[in-house]
Amino acid sequence: MADIHIEEFYKDSAIALTQLYNAFPRRATLFVEDIAGPDEPDEFGLHSRRHMACFGALLWLEEEGFMRYVDTIRQEAFDQAVLTREAFSRLSSPAPDYLVQQLSGQDSPSDTSLPPSVQEDLSSHIHIMRSALRSRHSRRIREAVRATLFTREA
Known part of the structure; x- marks a missing residue:
């Protein structure tokens, strides 16, 4: 049995890549809540572990060259995200x-x-x-x- 955080990584990556493919070549805003589900920040404004894991998966996709984005909207979204040439080619x-x-x-x-x-x-x-x-x-x-x-x- 795989670790649950790895299974969540695979699901988050699949959803994000599918959303970006569906929008390609337009840039889109990827909202973490649309991928990981609703999140209620705690009394200090910190997001849940699940929310942050999804945010980390999206950062990883960018760092590994599967997507680009212009900016993050706090830790809630990736603004103007788009697949890279390599990711589009691989998905197609x-x-x-x-x-x-x-x-x-x-x-x-x-x-x-x-x-x-x-x-x-x-x-x-x-x-x-x-x-x-x-x-x-x-x-x-x-x-x-x-x-x-x-x-x-x-």
Whole structure:
């Protein structure tokens, strides 16, 4: 069993990357609460551990070259965020067949009854990430994010 904070990292990353992909190439504001859920700062104005973990995941995505942003809005949002070229390219690219079958539940990612453009879309990293998020299954989300962020393309 993985540590819960790592599972949250994978989910936060998947949601953020999907939001940015959906807005691409426009810049968007990423609100931490939209990703991690509602947060009530304590009596000193400090955010919860969960909120700060999500904020940290978004900072990490920027530091590792998956997104850019103009500024933060306190610790509540990232203003004018956009995917980097590398992240857009990776999300748009085809995922390995075994991963498409495993994560999206497709019998055959190269179903010849579908037009090539649809086949290509159904086998992309963004498609498996969206499917994993819809499933709300932490293992699927983890595998989709790992395949997208940590696997080198040949």
